[in-house]
Amino acid sequence: MSSLTKLLQEKRKNETGGPSGATQGRPAINGHGSTLSTMTVAMVDSSDEGENASAGTSLEAQVNFSSSFLNSNSAHTATLYENGSLTRDKPTPLIIEPSATTDRLSKLSSTPNTPNTNRQIPSLSSSIPYSVPNSNNGNSSGNGSAGSSVSSSWLESSGLMPNNVSAIDSNVISSPKVDTVEPRFVISKQKFQKASMDKANFSSNPNSISRSSSLSSQLGNFFFTKSSKDIPSSSAQTKEIPTSGYSSSIPKPMRARQSSFYNASRQPSGSYQDNFIGSPSSLHEHPPNQYIPRSRHSSIVDLKRFFKKGQGNMSVSPGTPPVSGGGHISSHTSNTSSFGPASYGSTNGDTIYTSSASSALPYSKRYSKTGESLGAGAGGSVKLVKRVQDGKVFAVKEFRTKFDHESKRDYVKKITSEYCIGTTLRHPNIIETVEIVYDNNRILQVMEYCDYDLFAIVMSNKMSYDEICCCFKQILTGVQYLHSMGLAHRDLKLDNCVINSSGIVKLIDFGAAAVFSYPFSKNLVESSGIVGSDPYLAPEVCIFTKYDPRPVDVWSAAIIFACMILKKFPWKIPKLKDNSFKLFCSGRNCDSLSALVTRTPEPPSYDNAVEGAQPEPSAQSNNPADPNNPNIGPQRLLHSLPEECHHIIGRMVDLAPACRASIDQIMDDPWIQGIEMCTVEEDGLNSKVVPATNHEHTQVDQSEAHIAGLEKKKKKQNK
Numbered sequence: 058m059s060s061l062t063k064l065l066q067e068k069r070k071n072e073t074g075g076p077s078g079a080t081q082g083r084p085a086i087n088g089h090g091s092t093l094s095t096m097t098v099a100m101v102d103s104s105d106e107g108e109n110a111s112a113g114t115s116l117e118a119q120v121n122f123s124s125s126f127l128n129s130n131s132a133h134t135a136t137l138y139e140n141g142s143l144t145r146d147k148p149t150p151l152i153i154e155p156s157a158t159t160d161r162l163s164k165l166s167s168t169p170n171t172p173n174t175n176r177q178i179p180s181l182s183s184s185i186p187y188s189v190p191n192s193n194n195g196n197s198s199g200n201g202s203a204g205s206s207v208s209s210s211w212l213e214s215s216g217l218m219p220n221n222v223s224a225i226d227s228n229v230i231s232s233p234k235v236d237t238v239e240p241r242f243v244i245s246k247q248k249f250q251k252a253s254m255d256k257a258n259f260s261s262n263p264n265s266i267s268r269s270s271s272l273s274s275q276l277g278n279f280f281f282t283k284s285s286k287d288i289p290s291s292s293a294q295t296k297e298i299p300t301s302g303y304s305s306s307i308p309k310p311m312r313a314r315q316s317s318f319y320n321a322s323r324q325p326s327g328s329y330q331d332n333f334i335g336s337p338s339s340l341h342e343h344p345p346n347q348y349i350p351r352s353r354h355s356s357i358v359d360l361k362r363f364f365k366k367g368q369g370n371m372s373v374s375p376g377t378p379p380v381s382g383g384g385h386i387s388s389h390t391s392n393t394s395s396f397g398p399a400s401y402g403s404t405n406g407d408t409i410y411t412s413s414a415s416s417a418l419p420y421s422k423r424y425s426k427t428g429e430s431l432g433a434g435a436g437g438s439v440k441l442v443k444r445v446q447d448g449k450v451f452a453v454k455e456f457r458t459k460f461d462h463e464s465k466r467d468y469v470k471k472i473t474s475e476y477c478i479g480t481t482l483r484h485p486n487i488i489e490t491v492e493i494v495y496d497n498n499r500i501l502q503v504m505e506y507c508d509y510d511l512f513a514i515v516m517s518n519k520m521s522y523d524e525i526c527c528c529f530k531q532i533l534t535g536v537q538y539l540h541s542m543g544l545a546h547r548d549l550k551l552d553n554c555v556i557n558s559s560g561i562v563k564l565i566d567f568g569a570a571a572v573f574s575y576p577f578s579k580n581l582v583e584s585s586g587i588v589g590s591d592p593y594l595a596p597e598v599c600i601f602t603k604y605d606p607r608p609v610d611v612w613s614a615a616i617i618f619a620c621m622i623l624k625k626f627p628w629k630i631p632k633l634k635d636n637s638f639k640l641f642c643s644g645r646n647c648d649s650l651s652a653l654v655t656r657t658p659e660p661p662s663y664d665n666a667v668e669g670a671q672p673e674p675s676a677q678s679n680n681p682a683d684p685n686n687p688n689i690g691p692q693r694l695l696h697s698l699p700e701e702c703h704h705i706i707g708r709m710v711d712l713a714p715a716c717r718a719s720i721d722q723i724m725d726d727p728w729i730q731g732i733e734m735c736t737v738e739e740d741g742l743n744s745k746v747v748p749a750t751n752h753e754h755t756q757v758d759q760s761e762a763h764i765a766g767l768e769k770k771k772k773k774q775n776k
């Protein structure tokens with residue numbers, strides 16, 4: 058148990074006057090068809106699991122945080138350790154690569170209700186055939202990612218070769234004869250000469266290029282490159298993105314590599330020629346304007362490709378300022394709506410990115426330390442600083458240095474993604490990155506400061522139901538924006554939501570984010586690896602090596618909502634070894650979790666249209682064998698939540714991602730639409746908060762507003 062957990066449990070005891078979880082002092086949630094006193098989901102601590110299972114769980118109201126809730130919240134993004142003993146003092150890598158994953162999954166598959174396949178199911182894929190850019194889809198049988206799978210399937214099925222393919226019958230392969238060249242492949246002489254001259258200039262004076270080049274080049278000077286194998290092209294594992302909802306059929310095995318630049322480290326690190334700068338402390342190993350060999354593709358190419366999306370797709374969210382395109386990322390200052398190009402590069406000292414004009418001075422002259430720590434996690438530590446110029450307070454994340462066991466490649470990818478995303482996204486419900494600075498061998502991300510962690514607010518136990526709904530809708534609005542940009546967060550949890558004193562919720566920590574869609578591409582780029590925090594993980598993440606990251610975010614958002622209402626997690630981890638989760642999966646006429654997770658949507662029928670989503674149990678019973686037992690199946694979670702949310706929350710925690718509601722479907726839900734939400738309106742040069750009328754946002758003392766503060770307080774008390 059972490060120190061934080063102990064602290065929070067002590068707090069709980071003090072508040073309730075005892076360990077029994079008495080309910081005095083807790084404001085009831087009412088007026089919405091549900092009160093917390095009807096809560097029946099009561100488990101999660103692994104120590105309780107056996108008891109719950111055998112005794113049928115005494116379903117008394119629990120209004121305080123279950124210890125597991127506290128434990129899990131003190132855990133980190135990473136879920137690497139099997140014993141679940143991560144603490145905030147022990148940051149871990151964010152992504153489990155397939156070898157580790159397979160290990161975890163073989164354990165999962167040996168649980169009684171899971172088929173013991175002894176291997177991880179490779180992909181939660183869809184019926185949508187992999188669509189390879191510029192490939193001849195007609196030839197693709199829709200089962201794999203690239204041409205190689207097409208030809209192998211030909212060979213396997215018939216032993217014959219297609220007409221247009223000839224067998225290689227020796228180890229000497231001669232190039233085909235070219236009689237004519239299509240005009241589109243002809244390069245003009247001038248172009249060729251210009252390219253040769255550019256190359257010559259570049260080689261003789263490499264410094265010249267980075268001064269004037271785009272972010273990608275600038276970043277390339279810090280973070281080098283990956284194998285061309287990783288570039289999302291014909292080898293990328295992509296599928297066409299369905300126009301609505303998610304994928305819709307049973308996954309097919311696949312082995313090809315994935316192209317996401319965040320988690321492309323699926324190969325043993327030795328298989329790449331690591332040509333990165335490894336950690337902030339080693340940044341000087343390479344001169345800042347180092348030439349990037351042409352034969353290598355920068356990982357930044359991926360980013361560049363992704364950020365081009367901004368040209369056509371940035372202003373999807375109402376009220377969201379657009380980001381200008383042109384291959385460069387631009388930004389705006391906090392208090393203005395003019396979106397001139399932000400400045401990148403190290404020409405003015407230590408600033409890599411800034412949205413403000415006054416970065417001529419070095420970071421240490423512009424910001425003064427307050428010494429106050431806001432939190433620390435797997436990605437680094439976050440501290441409070443004051444801008445000297447106007448005394449304004451900011452949160453500064455100092456990225457951690459590279460772990461010994463981590464490849465340079467993984468490290469660089471994490472940092473690169475976090476700051477590229479941070480500097481590109483513009484939405485009231487996404488934290489704003491003001492600048493990124495390379496200072497004294499550290500990479501610092503200066504962000505707008507939010508007064509509270511949502512976790513701390515939930516912990517205060519003072520939130521009204523309307524306030525919870527407002528926060529939930531704001532989170533969903535942020536997720537909708539992210540998904541519209543082709544990005545998934547992949548680590549949504551209470552700890553990664555902060556809230557300012559005006560009640561505006563912001564998503565933070567994009568260290569695990571992944572691109573699922575590139576600009577102008579209809580292909581889905583699947584994510585891989587077990588990324589996220591155990592209680593918020595969607596089940597498919599623990600089963601498949603590859604999955605669509607969008608429904609994963611949707612699942613996590615539903616768990617956040619449940620946590621805000623219940624003040625505890627419905628389960629510790631979405632695995633059958635967790636009794637609570639097992640009961641949630643039960644009663645569905647299916648014993649296999651894999652089968653449940655790979656279910657596909659029913660074809661539309663009259664009955665479905667009339668019936669609605671989740672069948673309600675007709676009578677309540679504690680008999681585990683009774684199909685109407687509200688402690689089994691989706692009802693296990695839903696019946697402790699307000700009735701009006703059952704439909705959409707039920708769809709958000711559908712075990713099958715293919716059936717799970719998409720973020721757009723969620724936003725169209727009548728209950729969600731009816732939620733009064735505090736918003737930010739852009740009004741010329743300024744933005745103003747328009748508060749909802751049916752609630753006020755809880756404020757807590759700054760000493761308890763952030764997890765770090767709580768930890769500090771505890772230390773003091775223990776002295």
Ligand SMILES: Nc1ncnc2c1ncn2[C@@H]1O[C@H](COP(=O)(O)OP(=O)(O)OP(=O)(O)O)[C@@H](O)[C@H]1O
Nearest residue numbers: 133134431432434435436437439452504506507566
């Ligand atoms: N802009 C901000 N304003 C206020 N507090 C913040 C801000 N950014 C981060 N924090 C605080 O710092 C903590 C850690 O931040 P963050 O999640 O980005 O770090 P991390 O190391 O990536 O953590 P994790 O282990 O969850 O991945 C947050 O939980 C929050 O308490």
